[in-house]
Structure formats: structure tokens, C-alpha cells
Amino acid sequence: MKRTDEKRLETLSPFEVKNTLIDLAQHSHEKTMINAGRGNPNWVATAPREAFFQLGMFALEESKSNFSGYEGFGGMGVQQDISLRFLQFCEKYEDQEGVQFLIEAFQFITDQYQVDGDALIYEWVEGILGNNYPVPDRMLKYSELIARKYIEQEMAGSQPLPAGKFDLFAVEGGTAAMVYIFNTLKSNRLLNPGDTIAIGAPIFTPYIEMPELEDYAFNKVEIMADEASAWQIPDSELEKLNDPSVKAFFLVNPSNPASVRLSDETLYKIAEVANRRPDLILLTDDVYGTFADNFTSLAMLAPKNTILVYSYSKYFGATGWRLGVIGVHEDNNFDRMIRDLPEDTRSTLSQRYQGIALEPSKIKFIDRLVADSRAVA
The missing domain is CATH 3.40.640.10 (Type I PLP-dependent aspartate aminotransferase-like (Major domain))
Structure with missing residues (x-):
């Protein structure tokens, strides 16, 4: 797969990746075959990972902002106004890979499903820091909502x-x-x-x-x-x-x-x-x-x-x-x-x-x- 194609994939949402990969495979025999067989695939989806690591950096900022006195240690996140601080973080680092993905994901979820922004971002921060046992233990509230919508979209066909x-x-x-x-x-x-x-x-x-x-x-x-x-x-x-x-x-x-x-x-x-x-x-x-x-x-x-x-x-x-x-x-x-x-x-x-x-x-x-x-x- 050429670098130009890789860059184009990075601009897509995960939901658009499938059709693009199929199109690339069908229209050029020069492209590397995407292998999804048993074991390790021969590619990684870079866009969600970029967003994931940017989210981790924001979570660390939150952790360090409410814990002082010991270098190398952070505290628990604070839910109040956390979505505002998240958007300020995204504005500050808007040129970084993955940040626009985060903004669009946040806006989509809060707009489409009427989710409280502070509760959503707090769950993301707590989850990516891994500083607490998950509650509910079966699956986090908004993670389940997002995964359910994805399952409904991909598993129901017509x-x-x-x-x-x-x-x-x-x-x-x-x-x-x-x-x-x-x-x-x-x-x-x-x-x-x-x-x-x-x-x-x-x-x-x-x-x-x-x-x-x-x-x-x-x-x-x-x-x-x-x-x-x-x-x-x-x-x-x-x-x-x-x-x-x-x-x-x-x-x-x-x-x-x-x-x-x-x-x-x-x-x-x-x-x-x-x-x-x-x-x-x-x-x-x-x-x-x-x-x-x-x-x-x-x-x-x-x-x-x-x-x-x-x-x-x-x-x-x-x-x-x-x-x-x-x-x-x-x-x-x-x-x-x-x-x-x-x-x-x-x-x-x-x-x-x-x-x-x-x-x-x-x-x-x-x-x-x-x-x-x-x-x-």
C-alpha cells in the first residue's frame, strides 16, 4: 500500500475504512493484500490509535492537575467541567494527529445520543488511566452504548x-x-x-x-x-x-x-x-x-x-x-x-x-x- 493511500485512510472514520480498503484492493493489483487471517494482521489502523494516545495525554494532564507534592505521581480525575477542559486541550493541540478524530467522536456521541459531556469524558479518562476497577464491572456505561450502536450497525445488515x-x-x-x-x-x-x-x-x-x-x-x-x-x-x-x-x-x-x-x-x-x-x-x-x-x-x-x-x-x-x-x-x-x-x-x-x-x-x-x-x- 502506497503512503498516499495510507494517509487517505488516516482521514477516515473507522466506519469508512472497510469500503475504502475493498476499493483499493479491487482497483489496483499493486496494492498489498490486507490479511485478516488467524493470528496477527499485517496492518494497524493508525487513526484510532492516534486518537487513543492523544486521549491518554489529556488524561495524564487531568491526573497531574489535582495531585501535587510528589514528582511522577498523579491523582484521580475530576468530573466537573472536564469536557470543557477536554475541548480546551483539543484546541491547544489541534494540529496534532488524532485530535480532530477525538473532537468529532465527542461531538457525534453527545449530539446523536444526548450524552452528558462531562460524564462521557470522565469515563474515558478513568478508563484510559486504569486507576480504578470498572463500574459497572460488565462494561462501562458509555462504552457499552458506543459498542452497542456499532454492533447494531455492523451486525444487522438490511x-x-x-x-x-x-x-x-x-x-x-x-x-x-x-x-x-x-x-x-x-x-x-x-x-x-x-x-x-x-x-x-x-x-x-x-x-x-x-x-x-x-x-x-x-x-x-x-x-x-x-x-x-x-x-x-x-x-x-x-x-x-x-x-x-x-x-x-x-x-x-x-x-x-x-x-x-x-x-x-x-x-x-x-x-x-x-x-x-x-x-x-x-x-x-x-x-x-x-x-x-x-x-x-x-x-x-x-x-x-x-x-x-x-x-x-x-x-x-x-x-x-x-x-x-x-x-x-x-x-x-x-x-x-x-x-x-x-x-x-x-x-x-x-x-x-x-x-x-x-x-x-x-x-x-x-x-x-x-x-x-x-x-x-
Whole structure:
């Protein structure tokens, strides 16, 4: 990729980068291929990083401004009028790379979503300084709002959004999301050793190995995509999901290694099965969805049954930062399935979570994910 193209990308918002990269690849064979495969991509998105580091400099100024007496130490940020000081900082350093990005992001969020500017910037400063445990611990308030809007934009395609909203849990990349989900499904007796789960194949590690570990001891059924049909799943394979002994279906969409997204027709068929089977657990790993045009996640078509996993790592060239989210719709079947467990099982689970809630039986599934990710400690 030529330096002129790199500079042009730096002027774009993250939401415009995808189409520009596609255009560059299609119109010049001189360009370096963008590689989003497993492992480290061969690029980084510089514009958000420039903004990130400028935000860090502002946060340090805030920290040092209210702590004196010891060189090399800072204090906690002060929320009152912090957005005004932020804008003054941006005006002072307006010629620095990343500052204009910060201004536009701040203005967009406060204008579009009617967010209090002081509360937003204070959350950013506290977050980037890392000087306190995150509250709420599942995901910071405005971080969740921003991530949710991004997920809705990128995962819904041309589909209308389902009524209600998705609750998000910020996790350390897609692999951590998988581990947390497997653990909580097992801990809450939604999946038990010896249960049968379906895996969309071909699929990449760790979906192949994890179900077989003694930690879980699940039986696997492969639902195989057909290479001759452009890696779509034939009806004969989808029929396996009608078997009541199949408790869950885990898939990666777009697939890896085939790198093909499931057709809307296939997604509708899976959603139809889910509508008939409220007990069927769907997990869709959509990490590559942002590389596909008009991508629709299964979570948008069967929100009550589906756990959504998304990772920013590949799309933003940030595999080392381990950035991902788990999404569960606020109106979901998992909470109902837990309520319908046998009384003795519910009593055992209440003892498990009694240290973190006065009414542990009412803890939502996604909040159990958070608790279990830290061994309820």
C-alpha cells in the first residue's frame, strides 16, 4: 500500500475504512493484500490509535492537575467541567494527529445520543488511566452504548433491529468469550457433561478441542457446509438441529477457514428451528462479519436463542489488545431456562452466587457470565 493511500485512510472514520480498503484492493493489483487471517494482521489502523494516545495525554494532564507534592505521581480525575477542559486541550493541540478524530467522536456521541459531556469524558479518562476497577464491572456505561450502536450497525445488515436491546459484556478477545460462555453454560446446568452440541464445520480452533476437554465432555455433531455449494449448509445438515438431543449449535460466520458468510436463506432456516425450539442454544462468532458486505448476524434473526461474540481484533488490526464483546438480548431464553431448572439445582446456583447479590436467583445470564469469568470472586 502506497503512503498516499495510507494517509487517505488516516482521514477516515473507522466506519469508512472497510469500503475504502475493498476499493483499493479491487482497483489496483499493486496494492498489498490486507490479511485478516488467524493470528496477527499485517496492518494497524493508525487513526484510532492516534486518537487513543492523544486521549491518554489529556488524561495524564487531568491526573497531574489535582495531585501535587510528589514528582511522577498523579491523582484521580475530576468530573466537573472536564469536557470543557477536554475541548480546551483539543484546541491547544489541534494540529496534532488524532485530535480532530477525538473532537468529532465527542461531538457525534453527545449530539446523536444526548450524552452528558462531562460524564462521557470522565469515563474515558478513568478508563484510559486504569486507576480504578470498572463500574459497572460488565462494561462501562458509555462504552457499552458506543459498542452497542456499532454492533447494531455492523451486525444487522438490511434487517430491522429486534425490539429491545442487547446487553454487552466486554471481554479479552474472542477466545476469552468462548471460554466464559462454555464455563457459564456448564456452571448453570444449561449444558452438562454428555450433552450433544452441534458445531458448524469446517471450523477453527478452539471450537474443535474445547468440547472434548474433560472440563466439559460434550458429544459433538458436525453440521458440515458444502464446498460445492459455495460453503453453504445444505438442508440435510440443518435437519440435525431438529433433534431435541442437540442442545446447542456453535458456528463461526463468516466461516474460518472457508471465509464465506452464510446466506440469508440459511440464517432464516436456522432461525425457524430456533423459533420452534426455545431450548436450543445458538452461539454465533461473528468476528469476520465486518469484512462482509451487508452482513446479517444470526443474533438479529433469533435474538432470544443466540449468544453473540464479536472481536475488534482482526478488523482494527489489534489482535494484541484482546478486545471483544459478548452480546445477549435483554429478552432471552437463557434467563427463562435457568428459572425453569429443578428446584434443587436452582438452590445450588443460588448458593454459588449468594456472595454477589441479595437475590442470586434473579441474576441475569449475562451477569452470571461476568461473575463466572472471575470464579464468582
